[in-house]
Amino acid sequence: MKLFVAAISLAVLxxxxxxxxxxxxxSGAPSATSAPSSAPSASSAxxxxxxxxxxxxxxxxRKRISSVEPAVYFDFDKFDIKPEFHNTVSAYGNYLAVMxxxxxxxxxxxDERGTVEYNLALGQKRxxxxxxxxxxxGANANNIEAISNGEEKPRNKGKSEAAYAENRRADLIVR
Numbered sequence: 001m002k003l004f005v006a007a008i009s010l011a012v013l014x015x016x017x018x019x020x021x022x023x024x025x026x027s028g029a030p031s032a033t034s035a036p037s038s039a040p041s042a043s044s045a046x047x048x049x050x051x052x053x054x055x056x057x058x059x060x061x062r063k064r065i066s067s068v069e070p071a072v073y074f075d076f077d078k079f080d081i082k083p084e085f086h087n088t089v090s091a092y093g094n095y096l097a098v099m100x101x102x103x104x105x106x107x108x109x110x111d112e113r114g115t116v117e118y119n120l121a122l123g124q125k126r127x128x129x130x131x132x133x134x135x136x137x138g139a140n141a142n143n144i145e146a147i148s149n150g151e152e153k154p155r156n157k158g159k160s161e162a163a164y165a166e167n168r169r170a171d172l173i174v175r
Contacts, residue, residue: 068088071171077114106146107173110168151167
């Protein structure tokens with residue numbers, strides 16, 4: 001149920017995040033239509049605008065994922081996405097929606113507490129939660145692979161709560 005609520009929250013967040021981009025493109029359209037003072041420039045502007053808009057969207061998507069950490073962190077024994085990571089998920093979801101040829105590997109991780117089997121299952125749930133959230137934003141499920149590392153790839157080998165917190169994550173890797 002928490003996963004469903006998180007997915008819905010992300011979908012609403014994504015909907016809110018895409019409206020300014022739509023407004024920006026619609027505000028860009030009037031400037032293109034107000035520019036045709038001569039017929040040749042109007043036809044070249046109408047041909048260049050879709051390509052330019054596509055290139056702009058791709059560049060914006062690249063900038064957004066480079067501006068966020070490529071990881072989503074989780075609370076102990078949880079796999080619901082916390083609100084502070086909605087921007088990361090939104091950036092990667094929009095990236096996949098725009099860059100249709102790209103693929104992302106989502107690697108779920110756990111800290112060392114718990115059995116190996118439990119941590120593998122928890123890592124998988126974390127990876128799948130991120131995958132579902134990416135799809136809610138518009139990413140194609142065929143471009144996302146969700147796997148679990150369990151406790152096998154710790155980011156921090158310490159034995160403190162801070163170290164464990166670094167290891168409870170899902171890494172997003174663009175391929």
